[in-house]
Amino acid sequence: MSRTFSLARLLLGITAFCLLCGLAVNFPEAARACAFIISLLAPTVVVALVLGGFARSRGPFNGTVAFGGMIGAFAMALFMGGPPGPWWLDYLVFVAHSGGGALILGIAALLDERIAAHRDRS
Numbered sequence: 001m002s003r004t005f006s007l008a009r010l011l012l013g014i015t016a017f018c019l020l021c022g023l024a025v026n027f028p029e030a031a032r033a034c035a036f037i038i039s040l041l042a043p044t045v046v047v048a049l050v051l052g053g054f055a056r057s058r059g060p061f062n063g064t065v066a067f068g069g070m071i072g073a074f075a076m077a078l079f080m081g082g083p084p085g086p087w088w089l090d091y092l093v094f095v096a097h098s099g100g101g102a103l104i105l106g107i108a109a110l111l112d113e114r115i116a117a118h119r120d121r122s
Contacts (some may be wrong), residue, residue: 040091043099044069051106056113064109065102072101 024031048065055061076097084090 040094040098041069043095044102047099047102047106051103051110054110056117061106061109061113065106068105069098069102071105072097072099075101 048062052058052061076094
């Protein structure tokens with residue numbers, strides 16, 4: 001990873017931020033919907049960023065964490081048997097299940113890497 005300062009990257013980042021702000025101002029409903037959808041993925045991204053530093057191979061690890069988030073989201077359907085509650089409660093249940101699935105499979109992937117490394121050394 002390059003550690004040198006790049007003015008081009010800074011200017012591209014500022015330009016992208018300004019374009020996103022302009023789109024959010026001009027299309028508030030679409031921006032709100034996009035922000036809601038992105039916030040559903042936030043727990044999986046947080047798990048991948050926090051545990052990813054311990055992984056030896058990031059690609060398979062991130063794939064496993066994303067798969068865990070999907071499994072957790074699909075498992076939510078098993079626990080949501082009753083009538084729908086308020087939207088914020090359904091949102092919190094979805095976020096908790098997707099984050100939990102990502103965390104469980106992320107830890108399992110890290111343990112699998114450690115066990116495989118130990119087995120190769122022996």
